[in-house]
Amino acid sequence: MSKPRLTREQIAARAALELPDGACVNLGWGIPNLTAAYVPKGVTVYFHSENGVLGMGPRAAKGEEDFDLVDAMKVPVTLVPGASFFAQEDAHVMTRGGHLDVCILGGLQVSERGDLANWRVPGARGAGGIGGAMDIAVGARRLIVTMEHTSKDGARKIVKRCDYPLTALECVNTIVTDLAVIDVTSDGLSLREVAPGFTPEEIQSLTEAELHYSGKVPEMFAAKP
Amino acid sequence: MSKPRLTREQIAARAALELPDGACVNLGWGIPNLTAAYVPKGVTVYFHSENGVLGMGPRAAKGEEDFDLVDAMKVPVTLVPGASFFAQEDAHVMTRGGHLDVCILGGLQVSERGDLANWRVPGARGAGGIGGAMDIAVGARRLIVTMEHTSKDGARKIVKRCDYPLTALECVNTIVTDLAVIDVTSDGLSLREVAPGFTPEEIQSLTEAELHYSGKVPEMFAAKP
Amino acid sequence: MTQQSKIFPSVDAAVADIPDGASIMFGGFGGAGFPNNLIQGLARKGSKNLAVISNNCGTGEGELGILFKNRQIRRVTAAFPGPGATYFQEQFDKNEVELELVPQGILCERMRAHGAGIPAFFSPVGVGTDVAKNKEERVIRGRRCILEQSIGADYAFIKAFRADKLGNLVFRKGARNFNPVMATAAKTTIVEVEEIVEVGALDPEVIVTPFVFVHRMVVAKGLRYV
Amino acid sequence: MTQQSKIFPSVDAAVADIPDGASIMFGGFGGAGFPNNLIQGLARKGSKNLAVISNNCGTGEGELGILFKNRQIRRVTAAFPGPGATYFQEQFDKNEVELELVPQGILCERMRAHGAGIPAFFSPVGVGTDVAKNKEERVIRGRRCILEQSIGADYAFIKAFRADKLGNLVFRKGARNFNPVMATAAKTTIVEVEEIVEVGALDPEVIVTPFVFVHRMVVAKGLRYV
DSSP, X not given: OOSOOOOHHHHHHHHHTTOOTTOEEEEOTTHHHHGGGGOOTTOOOEEEETTTEEEEEEEOOTTOOXXXXXXXXXXXXXXXEEEEEOOHHHHHHHHHTTOOSEEEEEOSEEETTOOEEOSOOTTOSSOOOOTXXXXXXXXXXXXXXXXXXXXXTOOBOEESSOOSOOSBSSOOOEEEESSEEEEEETTEEEXXXXXXXXXXXXXXXXXXXXXXXXXXXXXXXXXXX | OOSOOOOHHHHXXXXXXXXXXXXXXXXXXXXXXXXXXXXXXXXXXXXXXXXXXXXXXXXXXXXXXXXXXXXXXXXXXXEEEEEEEOOHHHHHHHHHTTOOSEEEEEOSEEETTOOEEOSOOTTOSSOOOOTTHHHHHHHOSSEEEEOOSBOTTOOBOEESSOOSOOSBSSOOOEEXXXXXXEEEETTEEEEEEEOTTOOHHHHHHTOSSOEEOOSOOOBOOOOOX | OTTTTTBOSSHHHHTTTOXXXXXXXXOOBTTBSOOHHHHHHHHHHTOXXXXXXXXXXXXXXXXXXXXXXXXXXXXXXXXXXXXXXXHHHHHHHTTOSEEEEOOHHHHHHHHHHHHTTOOEEEESTTXXXXXXXXXXXXXXXXXXXXXXXXXXXXEEEEEEEEEETTOOEEOOGGGOTTHHHHHHHEEEEEEEEEEEEOTTOSOTTXXXXXXXXXXXXXXXXXXXXX | OTTTTTBOSSHHHHTTTOOTTOEXXXXXXXXXXXXXHHHHHHHHHTOOSEEEEESSOOBTTBTTHHHHHTTOEEEEEESOOOTTOHHHHHHHHTTOSEEEEOOHHHHHHHHHHHHTTOOEEEESTTTTSGGGTTSOEEEETTEEEXXXXXXXXXXXXXXXXXXXXXXXXXXXXXXXXXXXXXXXXXXXXXXXXXXXXXXXXXXXXXOSBOGGGOOEEEEOOXXXXX
C-alpha cells in the first residue's frame, strides 16, 4: 500500500465537516486540536477547554500571548465574543454531564462496538496520563475519534476488541482516519467514506473489525495541502 | 413556676455571646434570626444565608429594601463590606461541608445525646418543611439550638430521646433556652448557666434528660428588655 | 442564525409546547429570582399533571401558587413548601397532590449531580430521619450516609437578570439562588430575563451560567410577589 | 484583627509549619494558575514524605518539578503527570514514587465532594477501565457506575489573581482552573495572590471564592514556567 493517505491536517479538515453550526466542541490533543483551523466558513463553533473556557478562538499571535489564557495543550489562544471562564469542575460538568455537542479525541484503538483506547501504549515507559479523556468520552453527546488508520508499524487500530488500556466503553460515534470515515452503529461499523483512490476492500484489509458497506462508497473530502 | 423566664429576645442576646469574632454564622428561623441584632460591640460576625449570601448586614431600612437581597426568612437585608453572592448549591457546600463556624437553629426537642427535632410537630396539619435545617445541622462546626425550655403546654423539650421527627442525630453542641445554657458533652448534658432567679434543681425539674452540674451554677446573661 | 434562535418573541411562545405530564424545575427563593412570567404563561397554557421541583410551593396565587390553584400539578419535590402555600397545603391535606420533601442542600446537590453526570451519591444528611426511609444506608469512612439519586427534569424555568444573545447569564444578588443549578439539570432550560444584550457585552469572568446550559430566552419585566 | 490575621508577611512564613507527611493540593493547569512561589517556599522549607494532589507533576524543575527533584514527594494523585515531568517520570520508572492516576473531571469532583460534605459518589467515568480496579461497580438506572471516594488534604496551595483583606478571591482567565475547588477541600488553604485590596473593593457578584475557604494569604508576583 504505497498510495498516499490523508495527512494529519487533512484528517482534521475532514473531521471539521462533522461540526454543526453553533456546536460546543471539545478537542483533544494531537490531530483533534488541528481541527479548529478547519471549521468551514459560515459555521460558528464554540471551543471548550477543560481548564474552564468556553469560546476559545484561534491561537494568539506572536507577541500577543496571554499565558493565563491557554488551551488544554498549553498553547496561548484568544477568545471569541460570548466566551466565558469557569472553574475546572464546572468545565467537567459540561463534559461528563452531556452538555457538549461534539467532542473529538485521538485514538490508539477503537473497537467495533465503539470502545476507545487512547491514553497508554502497553509496555511503554512512563506513567501515561488520562487527563480529561475519560470524562469527555463518557459524556460527549457525539464522540468523534481522529487517528491514523494503522500504526507506524502497520498494526490495525480499528479492532474487534481493544487490547490497549481502555478510555471508555461504547463511546465512539464516528472514526475519521487517513483512509476512511466510519460510523459506529448498533449493527457494527459502517463505512461511510473512503480516502480518494482507495476501495472499500482495501480499507477492510487494513481494518481488523468487519466494515459494513454496500454499493459505491463516496470519497472523503481531502483538503488541498 | 411563675417566675419570669428570659424573653425570646433575651435568649437571642445570650446566644449571641457564643459567637467568636470573625465567625461565619448561619441563623435559622425564629429566635435564631433575632440573634443578629445582639452581636456584641467589637465582635464582627459574617452572616450566611442559604440563598447564596455571605456577609449579610442588618435589615434594610424602610424604603431602601431590595427584594433581590433577602435573608432565608424573606426579609430584605443589607450587606457588610466583604460580602459575596453565590448559588444555592454553593451555599450548601458551606453548610454541609463544615465551613461555617457556628449555626443557630430553633428546636422542638433536643435529646441528651444531641439529637435535634425541629421541623415538624407530629400530628400537626400541613406538610411541614425541612428547608436547609438538615444540611446545616449535619455540617455545622458548632451547632447551637435556641428555644423555650418547655412548650406552651408545659411539655419538656430537652428529653432523653426525641419522639418528634428528627432533623439530625448527635448534632447539637449547646442549647440556649429561656431558663438555661446547656452543653451537650460525651458524658451527657452539662448545665453551664441558669436563668437569673432559678436553681439548678428547678431547671432539672423542667428537663426530662439528666443534667450534670456541681457546685454553684453561674447565672445567664439576661439583656435589659 | 444559531445565535438568534434561542430568543422567543413572547412568554407564551416560550412555553407553548409544554406537554401534560412534563417535569419542570422552578428557580426562586424567598421571593427573589422566581420566573413568575413563565409561571403565568404556563398557567395560561394550562398544561396538566405536572411533576415539579421547587424549593417552595408558592405564596397565595403568587409564584407556584397559581399552578396549584389551577390544579396543574400532580407531584412536587420541595424543601420547604411554606406557610403561604395555601393552595398546595389545601390539596396536600386532601391527598390530592404528592409531595417529596427533601433537605434543601440535598435538593441542590441532586440537581447538580444530574447536570454533572453523577447518577447518585452518599450523604450524611437525613440519616436517622424520615428522609432516610427506603434509602440505602452505608457507613463510609466511619460516617453513616444514605444514598441519594440525581434528579433531572424535562424543563427548567429560571429567572436571570441579564443575558447576551447567545444565552450567557448573570443574576442579581440573592435572586441567583437555585437558578444556575437548575439550568444544568434540565433537557430544556427556559429563561426569563430583564434584558438581552449583544454577544460580547458580558465580561467573560463574571458570566455565571454559560450559554451551553440555556435553550430558550424571553425578555420580561420581573414580576414579584412579596 | 481577625481580618489582618490571614495575611502572612512572606512566602516562607506562610509555609513555615508544613510538616513532613502532610497532604497538599496544588492548583494550576497548562502553565497557568500555579502557586509557584509557595512551591518554591516549600522546596526551601524541605518538608518530606508529602502526599500531593495535582493535575500534573511539574515541567522540568518548574511547578511541582522542584519538589520531585528534591525527593520531597512520596505519593501523587494526578490526572496527567505530563511528558515534561522529568523528575517525576524518572522516580516513577524506578518505583520511587507512588502514583494514583485519576480522570481529571473525577479528580475535580472528588475534591468538590469533600468540600461539600459528600463522602462518596457513583460515576460512569472509568467503568471497564484500569480506573475501575478495586472499586465497587453498580448499575444505577441502567448505567454502569463505579463508586468514587471524596478526597481532601491538610493543605491547599493555590494561586489567585486578587484578594481582599478578608480573603475573598478572584482569578484571571484560565488561571482559575483547579484553584477554587481545592480551596474548598483542604483544612488549611494558602493563597498566593498578585494583589490584596481593601475589604469591599471586590464586587460581591464577581467573587469566585468567598473568604470562608481561605486561611492564609501572601502577596507574590506571579512566577511562570512556560
